[in-house]
Amino acid sequence: MTLTAILVVAAALFGIGLFGALSQKSFVMLMMGLELMLNGTLLAAVGFWAFTLEGAPKGQLLAILVMAVMAVELAIGFALVVAVYRKRQADVVESLGTLKQ
């Protein structure tokens, strides 16, 4: 288990997540792509902490921030999905051509 291996795994997760976020039509699947990208970011942050900082606890704060970002993204994302669906009966990206009121 080396830092390089961990970062490569994180890059793979990030790549898959980017593919999902760009290719999926429905909002919820798109958000799963975003979550997968954050998953890779989390892994990279923990890897950097474990292998480059001699265990300084400040390094883990970045991972905690990434987890907070995940929670924020999920909550606000679902709230937006609910709001958009209520306004326009839309649940796929193609239904939204413009940002209107």
Place this chain on the structure above:
Amino acid sequence: MTDIAFYALSALAIWSGWRVFRVDSMIRATFALMVSFICVGGIALLMSADYIGIATVFMMAVEMMVMGLFMVMFMMNPAGLNPMQMVHQHRFSIGAGIAAFIGLTVAVLATNLPNNPLPAGRDTLHDLGVELLGGSMLIFETAGVTLLATMVGAVVLSSRPGRFGDSDAGAVPPGLQPGGQPAGRKVEKSGGHGGHGGDSSHDMNMKGAPKSDDAPHKRHGKMPEEES
């Protein structure tokens, strides 16, 4: 031993992450994503980041349950009974994903990474607790306040119209002339369910039917429409 566990968990994390976008059932996709997160939590445990690993597992278990609920609420075909293909710009996405992976991998391999591994026997959990409620308390509390603001924002966004009008009242930009149309936007009819792959006969398409009867069933959302 640690190496074997690491490689097994990595392989499972990547494989299940890939399955997320390949399975027909959205519930199965949710669980695949959960498996991926749990594997990353396990890798964090292997790196003796106990707090992060355990917190990831717990948080993701709850989050994926919520996500599964939303899948059932919003999406057609939650059970995966029909083959499902709901993608756009497929080739571009595959290219972007592969480019991101290769680019990041090359960057990792080309970088001279520092090597100061965790000293054996260090009590990381104790250190992290002291740090969180000591020197780095501001960061920790900022994350907490951010989560609070998120809760308020989520409630505001998803609330029904209240006593001050619609929840998005006041979000309309002013018109060019008094009482006129706002600048620079095409008026769109209600979204409808255009573009659900090839399977347009799916019964869940009826969800949006009452509002989209009069509108042409748009498949791309870029059709020019006259101002109303």
